[in-house]
Every structure is written in structure tokens, then in C-alpha cells.
Amino acid sequence: MKKAIKWLKAALVMLVTLTMLVNCVSGVQAAQAPQATDNYLKKVKQKGELIMGTSPDFPPYEFVKNINGKSKVLGMDIEVGKKIAHDMGVKLVVKTMDFDSLLVALETGKIDMVIAGMSASPKRAKSVAFSQVYYASGQDLIIRKADAKKYHDYHSFAGKTIAAQTGSLQSDLIKKQAPKATLKTMDKDSDLILALQTHKFDAVAVDSASADAYVKNTTGIINIPSGFKDKSVGSAIAFHKGAQSLVNAANKSIDEIKAKNLIKKQYLPAAGKYLATAGKSKKAAKVDNSMWAYKDFFVAGVGYTLFISAISVFFGFLLGAILALMRLGRNKIAHSIATAYIEFVRGTPLMVQLLFIYFGLGLVVNIPALLSGIIAVSLNSASYVAEVIRSGINSIAPGQTEASRSLGMSRTETMRYVIMPQAMKNIWPALGNEFVSLIKESSIVSVIGVKDLIYQSRIVQADTYRGVMPLVITMILYFIITFGLSSLMKVFEGKMKHE
Known part of the structure; x- marks a missing residue:
């Protein structure tokens, strides 16, 4: 009997111990992978695609390559995104935009996740949910080869200028750890490297893997250890705050990776094959990086620019004419609305208007990037066209209106047959200038990923590691477009004067 009691006591002790161990393990697992109660993953599976946002100017993480005349976003991060999408059973869709716009796009629902070599900093974690780290790399400084003996780490840059990408971890490290150096930021790493080569900066701070890629493919620069004390754990994937189901799914894929x-x-290694130029002959590398090899990119950019400009000119003129008549009319409410609109739009930057339409209104309705660009440019142009038309109408002598009314013509008929035909002759040169300006201002749409001429030129810059020549080609193409339009406007102006 005593032996049976002893065995029973031992069994109870073992049972209690096992229960405690199971509870501890479950508690750890729950802490590591919180239970998901959201429906983000369900929505992704329902639509059959996972939208990934990235800024493809950060090799080997993400970059754009010319493959058979078509631009393709490649890199280590793209492969990670494909793996996650595959494991979810959906298709990966990649959306490109400036790095500092990625988190805004995530918060406004334009994209489902951000994979862009982004560090999971505590500051960012306040507004987004991060997966576990999928890759860790150090920090380097890229300098000109001629300065190799002058600089050793960030301590050598007291009184000098160190640059980094806007909103990046590197810019934060420079602010906190190199206060004696001057910090400069730009949106694109390719622009930073070009500025370094042209002596605008003394160094560029980038991720070590990216630094290696730029140094291998760009002459005249080298990378050195930064010396920064980097407390970040590495690169992670950002999701919408509360999208724990997506975080858990991504973490499973990362565990397998x-x-x-x-x-x-x-x-x-796959990214390195596309980036490497050292193994190619000089002749082959020159052919691959020639501007002619990227002619389709520039042609596509011109097509988008002309398309956006043409539609914006039409709707800008139409809305501008309505606003001008509202401001000149006797209805006080219409006059006040037109005046407020014109003054507000003319008093705010076009870029802010574009970002508000794409991201701000995106909280209510999902407007595609191209349509957002057309709307923003059209609405902005309308305010200036309205003032041009109003000034043209006011330039017509009051006697013209009085004579028309004395002949029995109504106000509408007077405006249509007498005032507007004369006003158009006066305002045509100013309208021509506005339309030319609109073509150039439409380049702002590139910041939200619209593939206009500026966007395509940046792709060519990042792909070829050539900073100046793509800009020269872009300038020439813009000149051809604007000069052609100016010449056409002058022909019509001459015909109006002749009549």
C-alpha cells in the first residue's frame, strides 16, 4: 500500500511538472507569435495578391534592371517577398516609390507590406508592425578613391559633410553619433553617389551590402567602415499596425529562409549576377550600359508625360474657364468659392497637393497613382488658367459689352460671341506658357511611382550607375517636347492675329 502511495505521489509530481513546462512553453510561444484576430491575411488571400512597396535604388536589396527592353525590379528583398507571397498562396505585386513615402503608403492602405532594407527601429514600430529580422548587415561610408588616406571612419569627418537617404537609419546614426559632421539627405541613393562623385558631399552612409554593390559597379569610389554603433537588429518587413495575421505568416516564411x-x-548570388559588371568585357559592359540600350525606357517615359500633360491641359483649361466665369459673375457664393479655390491652390505646393490626393484621399477611396497625378496636375493648372482667362476678359473694353447689350444680345451671347473671341487673342501667349509649364511640372508625379520621363531616367541611373548622361537625355527630350508645343502655339497665335 505504501509503495502504491509513493508511486501515486511521484506520478502527481511529474504531472504537475509537465503541466508547468507546457504552460511555460506555450507562454513563450504566445509572446513570440501573438494570436492574430484580424482579417488582413484573409483579405490578401481573397484578392489573390500581396502588394509589396519598395524603393528600387538600393542594390543588392532592390534595384531595376533592363531585361529584353523592359524594366524589372530585382534583388534580395524581391525574392523574400516572392517567398512570403508563395507561402500565402497569392501573387506578389511590386509597387515602387520614394523610400520616405513607403510607410505613408502602408498606413493609407496603398500597399500590404514594405520590404526595402528597412530597419525595425523603435520609432517606426510605433506606427507599423514589424516582422522578425530577415537579414542583418553593417554600415559603411562610401568615399572618393582619391580621399582614401584622409578618412578612416565617421570620426574623420568633423567639419565635413556626410550624406544619407532621407528617412533612413543612416541619417539617424549621423545625427546622433556624428554631430560634428554636417548631414545632407536626398531621396535616392543613386543621386547621393552622383553628388559624391561631383564633390557635393565628402561621404555617403549606406548599408554595407549596398555599399559593396555600388563600389563594384562604379569607378572612383571605395567603401570604408563607418564606425557607427548600430543598435538596430537588422532589416525587417513592415506591415500595417494591427496586421498580426500577416506578420505571423511572414515570420513562418522567414523562419524557413x-x-x-x-x-x-x-x-x-542571384542579385549579384544581375549587378556584376566586372566579369564582362569592357565592350559588353559599354553596350549594356549605353543609353541606346534604354531607348524603350525613355520612349515609355515620353509617352506617359505626354499622356498626363494632354489630359491635364484639357481638364485644366475646362475647369479654369468655369472658375474664371464664376469669379467674374454676380453670384456671391460662386464668386467666393472660385476665389477661395484659386488662392488656396496657388498658395500650396503642387507636391503637397499630389501627396494629399494620393495618400490623404487614399484613406477614403483608393485612387491609382496615374489617376492621382492627372487629378493633381489638372486641379493645380486650373487655378492658373482661371486667372489668365479672367485677366483676358477684363482686358476687353466695357464698351464692347454695352454695344452688344444695346443690340439685344443676352449676357451669355455677349460673352460667347463678342468677349471670349477677343479675350482668347489676348490670353493665347499666356496660355501657351502655362501649358509648357504644365509639361515640366508634371514630372512631380514620379514621386508616387508614375512612370513618366523623370521616373524612367532615375531607373536608368540606378541600373547603369551613370548619373549624368540619363539627365542629359531627359533634358533634351523635355526641350524637344516643350519647344514643339511652343512652336505650335505660335502658329495658332499668328493665325489669330491675321484674323
């Missing part, structure tokens, strides 16, 4: 060491075995 780490277990199989896919980044070092597959993803980085």
Missing part, C-alpha cells in the same frame, strides 16, 4: 540559409545561398 533562415533555416535553409536562402539569402546567402540563393537570393544574394
